[in-house]
Amino acid sequence: MASIAMTHEEFELESSLSPSPPSPLWTMCEGRAFFELGAFYLTRPFLSQLPKGDGHSVMVLPGFMASNSSTAPMRRLLKDLNYDAHGWNSGRNLKVDHALLHRLETQLAKLNDDSGEKVSLVGWSLGGVLARELAKLHSDRVRFVISLGSPISDDRAHTNAAKLFEFFNGKEPEVMVGGRFEGLNIAPPVPTTSILTKTDGVVHWRGSVQHPSKSPTENIEVYASHCGLGVNPSVMVAVADRLAQSEDDWAPFDPSPAQQWMFPKTGFGA
Numbered sequence: 181m182a183s184i185a186m187t188h189e190e191f192e193l194e195s196s197l198s199p200s201p202p203s204p205l206w207t208m209c210e211g212r213a214f215f216e217l218g219a220f221y222l223t224r225p226f227l228s229q230l231p232k233g234d235g236h237s238v239m240v241l242p243g244f245m246a247s248n249s250s251t252a253p254m255r256r257l258l259k260d261l262n263y264d265a266h267g268w269n270s271g272r273n274l275k276v277d278h279a280l281l282h283r284l285e286t287q288l289a290k291l292n293d294d295s296g297e298k299v300s301l302v303g304w305s306l307g308g309v310l311a312r313e314l315a316k317l318h319s320d321r322v323r324f325v326i327s328l329g330s331p332i333s334d335d336r337a338h339t340n341a342a343k344l345f346e347f348f349n350g351k352e353p354e355v356m357v358g359g360r361f362e363g364l365n366i367a368p369p370v371p372t373t374s375i376l377t378k379t380d381g382v383v384h385w386r387g388s389v390q391h392p393s394k395s396p397t398e399n400i401e402v403y404a405s406h407c408g409l410g411v412n413p414s415v416m417v418a419v420a421d422r423l424a425q426s427e428d429d430w431a432p433f434d435p436s437p438a439q440q441w442m443f444p445k446t447g448f449g450a
């Protein structure tokens with residue numbers, strides 16, 4: 181099984197370790213993302229044969245400092261797989277403020293109201309944090325949440341982008357005033373998947389491991405770079421599998437025998 185749900189004991193053990201950013205070695209190797217993009221296009225005909233969706237809307241949120249252009253390959257694939265895939269309407273992901281939250285809430289409400297169906301949220305890095313928090317605020321409108329290499333710990337020491345994030349947002353982003361956007365490690369009350377890689381050069385993988393929750397949660401480990409998560413073929417396999425599930429019949433990720441080589445079985449104890 182590539183999908184790993186941590187026990188409370190395992191989570192407490194991980195939480196007791198001092199947070200730290202990824203090794204500089206992995207950060208220097210983030211250029212691998214170009215090879216992952218090449219692999220995406222090389223395997224595109226096969227990816228188009230992944231399980232088809234039921235046509236529900238999927239909103240894809242980009243990572244910190246990125247825009248919709250970074251998620252375009254994934255969204256085109258999702259459209260081919262019969263999803264109503266959308267980017268976000270917020271330009272470049274820099275400042276997390278009330279204006280951004282309002283735009284996200286408005287877009288989510290429109291997609292939900294127009295289709296009459298709940299919306300799935302896929303967020304890359306900071307986009308995954310925003311997706312999770314949006315689902316907490318509007319769980320009645322959200323079907324599934326999938327985060328890719330997202331820093332879902334309350335401690336920014338897990339990422340080497342913390343100082344740059346604080347340059348644009350300050351120590352306490354505007355949206356945190358009033359008690360919102362606290363407890364980032366707490367999963368939203370909808371089925372939630374965290375896809376992470378132990379060779380992430382931006383967010384330490386421990387910062388992406390989900391806390392056990394009453395709602396269905398799982399962690400899926402892949403072989404990838406942080407900057408390649410949005411195009412890595414193994415990530416696309418996992419995302420397509422998760423989104424194709426029935427809303428009322430969620431089950432942990434279980435790759436087929438032909439797919440198992442793409443997903444490490446080491447767990448999160450190293």
